[in-house]
Amino acid sequence: MLELKNISFSAGDETGIKHILSDVSLKINERFVAVTGPNGSGKSTLARIIAGVTAPTSGSVILDGEDITDMGITERAKKGISFAFQQPVRFKGITVFDLLSLASGKQLSVSEACDYLSQVGMCARDYVNREINGSLSGGELKRIEIATILARGTKVSIFDEPEAGIDLWSFSNLITVFEKMYERINGSILIISHQERILEIADRILVIADGKISADGSRDKIMPQLRDSSRVCGRITDKKEGCA
Amino acid sequence: MCLMDKIQKFLLEQVADLHGVPAGAYNIRSDGKMAARNTTANIDIVTKQDKPGIDIIIKPGTKNESVHIPVIITKTDYQEMVYNDFYIGEDCDVVIIAGCGINNCGDQESRHDGIHSFYLAKNAHIKYIEKHYGEGDGLGGRVMNPTTVAELGEGAYMEMETVQIKGIDNTRRKTAATLAENAKLVISEKLMTHGEQYAETEFSVELNGEGSSANVVSRSVAKNKSRQLFLSKINGNSRCTGHSECDAIIMDEASVSAIPEITANSVDASLIHEAAIGKIAGEQLIKLMTLGLTEEEAEEQIVAGFLK
Numbered sequence: 001m002l003e004l005k006n007i008s009f010s011a012g013d014e015t016g017i018k019h020i021l022s023d024v025s026l027k028i029n030e031r032f033v034a035v036t037g038p039n040g041s042g043k044s045t046l047a048r049i050i051a052g053v054t055a056p057t058s059g060s061v062i063l064d065g066e067d068i069t070d071m072g073i074t075e076r077a078k079k080g081i082s083f084a085f086q087q088p089v090r091f092k093g094i095t096v097f098d099l100l101s102l103a104s105g106k107q108l109s110v111s112e113a114c115d116y117l118s119q120v121g122m123c124a125r126d127y128v129n130r131e132i133n134g135s136l137s138g139g140e141l142k143r144i145e146i147a148t149i150l151a152r153g154t155k156v157s158i159f160d161e162p163e164a165g166i167d168l169w170s171f172s173n174l175i176t177v178f179e180k181m182y183e184r185i186n187g188s189i190l191i192i193s194h195q196e197r198i199l200e201i202a203d204r205i206l207v208i209a210d211g212k213i214s215a216d217g218s219r220d221k222i223m224p225q226l227r228d229s230s231r232v233c234g235r236i237t238d239k240k241e242g243c244a
Numbered sequence: 245m246c247l248m249d250k251i252q253k254f255l256l257e258q259v260a261d262l263h264g265v266p267a268g269a270y271n272i273r274s275d276g277k278m279a280a281r282n283t284t285a286n287i288d289i290v291t292k293q294d295k296p297g298i299d300i301i302i303k304p305g306t307k308n309e310s311v312h313i314p315v316i317i318t319k320t321d322y323q324e325m326v327y328n329d330f331y332i333g334e335d336c337d338v339v340i341i342a343g344c345g346i347n348n349c350g351d352q353e354s355r356h357d358g359i360h361s362f363y364l365a366k367n368a369h370i371k372y373i374e375k376h377y378g379e380g381d382g383l384g385g386r387v388m389n390p391t392t393v394a395e396l397g398e399g400a401y402m403e404m405e406t407v408q409i410k411g412i413d414n415t416r417r418k419t420a421a422t423l424a425e426n427a428k429l430v431i432s433e434k435l436m437t438h439g440e441q442y443a444e445t446e447f448s449v450e451l452n453g454e455g456s457s458a459n460v461v462s463r464s465v466a467k468n469k470s471r472q473l474f475l476s477k478i479n480g481n482s483r484c485t486g487h488s489e490c491d492a493i494i495m496d497e498a499s500v501s502a503i504p505e506i507t508a509n510s511v512d513a514s515l516i517h518e519a520a521i522g523k524i525a526g527e528q529l530i531k532l533m534t535l536g537l538t539e540e541e542a543e544e545q546i547v548a549g550f551l552k
Binding site for chain 1 (some may be wrong): 312450463491524527528530531532533534536538539545546548549550551552
């Protein structure tokens with residue numbers, strides 16, 4: 001179980017100090033938890049704090065009863081936290097196969113690597129030896145990013161807006177990927193998303209606004225509120241047409 | 245093959261991926277002497293009479309054959325200058341693997357300077373692979389100054405891959421090529437320097453023929469206090485295309501300079517140069533660390549991938 005206790009994060013610039021997250025506490029034990037809310041509300045910061053990429057100003061992160069707040073990225077990864085970037089990183093010379101092998105922590109066979117790629121709807125044969133460089137499209141990079149998380153198979157998997165930058169055709173495949181992942185996962189998925197179809201898979205939905213949790217509950221409880229809420233609902237219905 | 249000790253065998257593996265006698269034609273030079281040679285029906289190797297070196301003569305139409313010409317040096321305080329000339333007949337399609345390994349355990353300089361000249365006849369195609377490797381515990385410098393001169397005839401195509409990953413203290417590499425009509429040159433250079441090493445690489449390409457093209461790509465990593473200088477000069481003298489690219493990762497207290505120069509002497513010449521130098525992107529390190537690698541392991545993977 002992942003637990004956040006009184007997490008706050010502030011960042012300062014020439015205009016003063018901005019409070020990105022304020023005293024956020026939550027426990028995550030469900031299989032699939034979606035985090036939504038307006039842009040700039042602190043969702044990505046929350047994900048980065050869990051992965052150890054960003055250090056909180058105050059508060060603690062607990063994984064299975066162990067305080068991991070002071071642990072670095074590598075140590076947290078080894079403890080079982082995976083993090084899919086909103087904007088996947090490109091590497092000159094490192095192939096899809098290399099990255100999947102690194103993610104799995106062992107030398108994969110080609111067929112194992114292909115299996116992960118197939119799970120994200122990619123024709124494995126075409127991609128396994130491709131370099132993760134500018135020759136891949138945004139959508140392809142996103143799916144490879146998700147495949148690395150599948151290859152890791154850790155107890156907590158965090159996805160930061162997996163739908164961002166994915167075209168409509170790829171998006172319906174992406175939903176299928178998450179539906180399948182839901183069936184297979186042994187741990188928890190924490191997914192930051194604006195997409196109604198992703199929220200609809202979730203067991204639980206957290207809404208973050210202005211650095212605080214403004215709503216938290218089961219999908220059945222939160223979805224009607226989101227649809228009624230002028231601020232968030234506007235975003236969801238805007239995108240609903242696109243995800244059909 | 246004459247008797248070789250462990251060091252010589254190891255160097256051969258490093259520079260030529262050879263674990264034994266290669267297939268096809270070969271000439272192995274060890275500490276200034278010919279250690280082994282083999283010729284084939286289509287590939288002749290002749291020792292020069294007027295100066296150190298060999299002539300490699302490949303008959304027109306020779307296809308799918310290879311020539312290995314590794315050089316190894318295990319002596320300290322040894323310098324040599326070698327001239328190797330390659331005559332590639334029309335319509336050939338061959339692979340040439342050169343390379344030099346130096347093991348210098350002494351305190352004096354060991355140095356290999358080589359001038360490789362290629363004459364490609366009409367429509368000849370060669371893939372030329374060159375690897376450099378140095379090792380040894382002594383204080384003596386390991387120095388290599390390879391020069392490659394290539395004359396590409398009409399429709400000829402030369403692919404050149406050079407790799408210098410480790411252990412050469414000082415290198416000045418010069419590559420000069422002239423291209424006739426529809427000739428094509430593709431050069432890929434991989435270079436890594438560390439310690440206080442210095443590496444200078446200079447490409448000079450004359451695109452003389454209509455429809456000729458050149459693509460010169462260098463990827464390098466400079467670690468510790470090492471220094472690198474990349475010079476690339478492409479002259480477009482007719483309807484032609486030229487592209488040069490220098491992409492370098494700089495680490496620690498290293499220094500890298502890239503000086504690309506392109507000159508169009510024809511209105512139909514299309515020339516591009518790109519040069520980028522920078523440290524490893526923080527996001528790349530973070531991504532690999534989220535996969536469970538330490539920062540050092542992530543750095544190793546990124547560098548290894550970049551130079552692969």
